[in-house]
Structures are given as structure tokens and as C-alpha cells.
Amino acid sequence: xxxxxxxxxxxxxxxxxxxxxxxxxxxxxxxxxxxxxxxxxxxxxxxxxxxxxxxxxxxxxxxxxxxxxxxxxxxxxxxxxxxxxxxxxxxxxxxxxxxxxxxxxxxxxxxxxxxxxxxxxxxxxxxxxxxxxxxxxxxxxxxxxxxxxxxxxxxxxxxxxxxxxxxxxxxxxxxxxxxxxxxxxxxxxxxxxxxxxxxxxxxxxxxxxxxxxxxxxxxxxxxxxxxxxxxxxxxxxxxxxxxxxxxxxxxxxxxxxxxxxxxxxxxxxxxxxxxxxxxxxxxxxxxxxxxxxxxxxxxxxxxxxxxxxxxxxxxxxxx
Ligand code: UDP
Ligand code: MG
Numbered sequence: 001x002x003x004x005x006x007x008x009x010x011x012x013x014x015x016x017x018x019x020x021x022x023x024x025x026x027x028x029x030x031x032x033x034x035x036x037x038x039x040x041x042x043x044x045x046x047x048x049x050x051x052x053x054x055x056x057x058x059x060x061x062x063x064x065x066x067x068x069x070x071x072x073x074x075x076x077x078x079x080x081x082x083x084x085x086x087x088x089x090x091x092x093x094x095x096x097x098x099x100x101x102x103x104x105x106x107x108x109x110x111x112x113x114x115x116x117x118x119x120x121x122x123x124x125x126x127x128x129x130x131x132x133x134x135x136x137x138x139x140x141x142x143x144x145x146x147x148x149x150x151x152x153x154x155x156x157x158x159x160x161x162x163x164x165x166x167x168x169x170x171x172x173x174x175x176x177x178x179x180x181x182x183x184x185x186x187x188x189x190x191x192x193x194x195x196x197x198x199x200x201x202x203x204x205x206x207x208x209x210x211x212x213x214x215x216x217x218x219x220x221x222x223x224x225x226x227x228x229x230x231x232x233x234x235x236x237x238x239x240x241x242x243x244x245x246x247x248x249x250x251x252x253x254x255x256x257x258x259x260x261x262x263x264x265x266x267x268x269x270x271x272x273x274x275x276x277x278x279x280x281x282x283x284x285x286x287x288x289x290x291x292x293x294x295x296x297x298x299x300x301x302x303x304x305x306x307x308x309x310x311x312x313x314x315x316x317x318x319x
Pocket of ligand 1 (some may be wrong): 013014044073098201205
């Protein structure tokens, strides 16, 4: 059996409701395509019966290759596990398991790959999500754009097609706090965006909690920007300058006019304000230190519990 040209990679966490839809849509895409395609599904430690459903499909359809992680590691790590186990010779097509990213777009993305692009990323034209979430995303991407040292395209997520060599580089990057869309931009080569309408989730509830989204946003900011640290330095310099000027003014008043400033309230206010500023500064520095702390442990990114890949199974021994 020859190697697949394309791997469609989708991480799944408690996707019992959307799973049947996912498989149906993926089968239709594969059946209609002249390309050799494998599907790599990653179970990110689901607590519902997603893993059982995956086992079933992997055992009956040899185009499916399933990886089961030892626990829930989060979307970015699960995706990294999928990228590492995909065997496509040409490109990897990365989608969400809830069908928010239509797998039918594979042909459009692949056409761009054939034109010579190493990364074809999707740009969300319209999101079918709540106002608050849309606003938060939009603000985040614009903030990232202004402070990041890599050029991360606006409104693009992980939905993309990446070439074999980009996937190899991604798998070689050992960073523990992963922000894949940023890492993908950092890698370079020729990249291009395709606009699409992001669908609503096909079934079930979102698996990304507010806390997880915040973590992702922090990973983006602290892994791809030195701005927070620079901000602290700048803030320190500004504060120092103001304090120094104020000291001089007070000394002049005291020695030339005999006018000692009163103002217990002002003093208190300044103390409280700058204690706050110092704590924020410490926290910002702490974010970087924390990342060093986790990285220096050198732990593996994830642990695989089981892999089901029929094509690699040994043929039954003749009796
Ligand atoms: N997901 C995952 N691990 C997690 C959370 C989510 O693998 O801990 C998967 C989830 O099953 C889905 C994709 O990541 O396929 C995107 O998650 P979700 O739809 O909840 O995020 P949203 O689209 O709301 O940003
Ligand atoms: Mg989703």
C-alpha cells in the first residue's frame, strides 16, 4: 500500500455528537477525491465515548488512523500529536473535529499547494459565534498584530494546509506552551491566506472553556512578543522620571520658599498605585519565567496511550 499524499488531521475531545457527521463528511471528501488521503484523528482524553467511536471506525476503515492520548492535554498539544503521526508525503490538512472548518475546502487549499505555497491558511470572513466571542477574537488578533515579532495574519486560526516540510519543522520545535498558528508563521516559506466562512459547530457544545482560551491567548502573547517586558521597562523609566522631577520640585519649594508639601492622601495614593504597578510588572516577568520553568523540565509534550493504524498491521500469519 502506497503512502498517503494528504493527511487530514483533526483533534477530538468529547465530540460524541459531532463524530458521525465528521466521518460522513470526511468519507464524502475522500470518495470524491483522486488523491490518496488518510485521516488522522486524535483523541485528547475524551470522557464520553468518542474513543470507542474512533476505535470502531479505525478498525473498519483503513483510511483512518487514530491516536489516543493518555489524558486531556488541550487542543494545541493534541494537534501537535496529530501532526507528528501524520504520514502524508505532500501535505497535512488541519481541521477542527466539530466541522467548523469545512473539509470540502481541501481541493481549494491543495490547489494553492500545487501553485507552490508551503502554508495555506484560512482567514475567517464571517464567524457564526456569539458577539462577545467574536469581539474578543477580533481584539486579540489585532493586539497580536501590533505587538508580535512574527507576522501572524489577522483572523486566521489553525485551519490550514501545511506542506510536509513545514509539518516536519513544527514537530521538531520543542516548545511546551504551543501556539501553533504563531509557530506556523514563524517557520516562513511562502504562505497564503484563503477566505472562508466559519461554520457553526455541527453538534455538541464548545470544548474550549474560557480558561483554555485565555491560556491560548497568553501563549500567543508571551511566546511571540517581547512587548510586555519592554512595557515594564518603559513604565519603570517613566515612573522614575516623574518621581525625580517631583523630588526636585519639592526640594526647590522647601529651600527657596520654605513651603513643605502636605498631602498624606497623595502619598498614600502614589504608594498604592505603584505597588499595583510593581505587582503587574512582577506578574508579567513571571509569565516568562513560568515558561522557562516548564520548558526546562524537558518533559514530552504528550503521552500516547494507543495507536490504531490498520495499514501497518502485520498480515495474519499463514497456517
Ligand atoms: N479540543 C481538543 N482538546 C481540548 C479542547 C478541544 O482536542 O481540550 C478539540 C475539539 O474537540 C474540537 C477543536 O479542538 O475539535 C476545537 O475546539 P472547540 O470547538 O471547543 O473550540 P472553538 O471552536 O469553540 O474555538
Ligand atoms: Mg469549534
